[in-house]
Amino acid sequence: MIQIIRLISIFCVFIIFSNCNKEKEVKTPFEEQKFPIIVDNMTGQHAELASASWLGYAHNQAYYFGELLDTIILKRQIDFKSDYFASGYDYGNILTMDSARVGIKVDTSQIINTLGLKSNPVLIYNKSIDTLFIGTDGGVYFITEGKTKTGEWKPIEKHYFPFCGTGVISTILPPKKVVLSSVVNYSGDYNTKLRIKMGSNYSNEYDGWINESQFESAKE
Structure with missing residues (x-):
């Protein structure tokens, strides 16, 4: 009888922990909401595919900061006096x-x-x-990775960091806020899966064209 009671107790504890884990897995509004409609007043102007032969630098500009909306108007002028920027590299609680x-x-x-x-x-x-440091001077630090023919994920871009900290303005992102940026479309002869990497975080995978040589640094 005592053994049966112990088994029932263990089972109840297991159920409680399982429910706790399920609660932790609740999706955020960001994951549940569809991607916003982006309004870009330069959409009708000529744009071409980016061309790269080797591993290059990523240049990703921020176009919007704020709440997660159904429609986002792309802004090309940056207000460095807003709450999304801080002077230098003095992170404090960032x-x-x-x-x-x-x-x-x-x-x-x-x-x-x-x-x-x-x-x-x-x-x-x-x-x-927490508020996060995500880049400098209105830029956002993320890179693009591609999948090789052997199934390995490798970067096709690397970060560009300013050599001098003087006059640098840090790009920051407060909790529960979004930043809109962009990733260029490359030309090439190799069709593969691509993804965005930021720190230890990854985006959804998507199809794209690159050159296989972009996995390697330029030969000296």
Whole structure:
């Protein structure tokens, strides 16, 4: 009888822990909501595919900061006096992007114009309770990775970091806010899966064209 009671107790504890885990897995509004409609006043202007032969630098500009909306108007002028920027590298209570816990989505059904290059919008959501450092001077630090023919994920881009900290303005993202950026579409002869990497966070996978040589650094 005592053994039966113990078994029932163990079973009840298991059920309680299972329910707790299920509660932790509840999706955020960012994961449940469809990708916003992006309004870009430069959509009708000429844009072409980016061309790269080797591993290059990622240049990802921020176009919107704020609440997660159904429609987002792409802004090309940055207000460095807003709450999404801080002077220099004095982070204080701001976490670096390596510690960031963010959600990342890429929408390949929408095309935006990034300095004359065809791009897809990228939406990044701060899941944490902390403000995050995500880049400098209005840029957002993430890179694109591609899948090799052996199934390995490798970067086709690398971060560009300013050599001098003087005059640098940090791009920051408060809790539960989003930033809209973009990822360029490359030309190439190798069709593969691509994804965005930011710290230890990854976006959804999507199809794209690149050159296999982009997995390697330029030969000296």
